[in-house]
Amino acid sequence: MSRVRIVTDSTTRFSTPSFIEHYLVTIAPTIVRCGSVRIQDGPQVDLAMMHRLLEDCQTNPTTEAPTQAQLAQIYAQLQSSADQILSIHTSAGLSDAVANAHAASQQFLGRLDIQVIDSKSASIGLGLLVQAAAEAASRGEEFDTLVHIVRGMIPRLYMIFFLSDLYYLVRYGLISRSQAILGNMLGIVSFLTMEEGRMIPMEKVRSRSRAIDKLIEFVCEFSDVEHLAILQANSRPSQESVSIMDRLRVYHPSTPITTVSYGPFISTIVGLDSLGVVVLEAERSTP
Template sequence: MSYRIVTDTSCDFPQEMYAQLGLTAVPLSVNYKNETHTHYTESWLKELYAGLRSGEAATTAAANPQDWESIIRPILEAGEDVLVLAFSSGLSTTYQSAVIAAGELAEAFPQRKIYVVDTRSASLGQGLLVYYACKQKEKGLSLEELRDWCEENKFHLCHWFTVDDLMYLKRGGRISAATALLGTMMQIKPVLHMDDEGHLISVSKARGRKASIDALVKKMQELALPGENDTVFICHGDCMEDARYLEAQVKEKCGVKDVLIYYTGAVIGSHSGPGTLALFFLGQHR
């Protein structure tokens, strides 16, 4: 039976990748300069990060059940089933909204199947799971087989990242004002990851930007599944030079062949700030 993969835009794909992979995505919104945005071009993201650097603020909103229904209903009406791969429930209500929408649509379309997976992932970490899911679908996996594959493999999706401006972690309640101030003065850069529950966890600290980026590479060296990381994803908060350095390091030290580099999207970037740099790969565990 034919089915479609549906995700949401917190997976931070470049616009062209949705078409390339045959994906449909539910938009999450960002309010910036009193305007609501749901689609983000590269030039607009660059403008957003410039604004954040100058002190502008942006707020975000999760997808609601109606957002999911408006995307999923036409697929069901066309006679196809749906696998939803949603933004981590540990960071957003987007997943819960997808579950609500799926329940309501299941009553309206009892002959159709709708499965919702909490990816426990975000940004291009979610994107990497979606990417691999699309590749598995191309191999001929059934809807149930792909659902089970995603549920099993999402815990191998490693998210390791660092931020350049500690004040964004302070605003998000992840560190105290005193810690942010002291860390900024001493050039301390946190190294964080996403745990199995889909929460952001601070793991260690590095002195200086280069050391924090090198720490991401070391984590990949420690955790990467052998032979399973020909392709990795890197996202950045308007710091391409740092992203290129990270790319060169993982190619040299981890045997990576292909790297997708793109902006940290507006939803995640509004909270993590300019200078965020993240590495996503398949690991033995998170």
């Protein structure tokens, strides 16, 4: 049996909901908090609780990454069944999970080989990396091979969202409050993309239907795609997501397409009514 274990954090989403039941993956908790109320994110958690949280919340919700102590405890618990741990986490540009994992791993120097990887992604982008690592471990691949697989996938991951509420851009200092108020009045929809592990603003369009067209255009820029994921607010595919999926299949008929809820953590960045896509570009074969 493999002596390699995979650790990640609970902002992750998987392309197959039952994945976690079949692979040796340990998930460290990420919390969304408002005052004394807290929600623990997780692969099966949708935004229903976030709606209730925001109804009673008088301030902006905050997020709490797995702490150094929590990660050290997980590593210690796995030590009896593992010689090597691959700890893959939400982008360091969005969360302290990577920094806390690095700090926790220092406690095990000389006793346990722990490799910490910054996914430079989140949600199902992170999940695709975790799945690839866990599947490779189950095949008996060497630890160095797992690290190589994950690091090789990171530059091929792309994420883009559109936001129907510009207030979330104010929270991150990307626009002023007055710009958000005016933009919301005019129905402006703004795009964010993941670049070098950080969400950065892209262009703006004048309607949600045009924003959906731009999502399709973004995906169509890729000629060869290994996996596509639609990130939505709902846990079940919405009519909007199904329509997007049908349009994407015209361009990428053989590519697996997944729909997932992006969950509480991502909602603090993009809001409760956003849509996004994650593209895992196919690996280019070397001549």
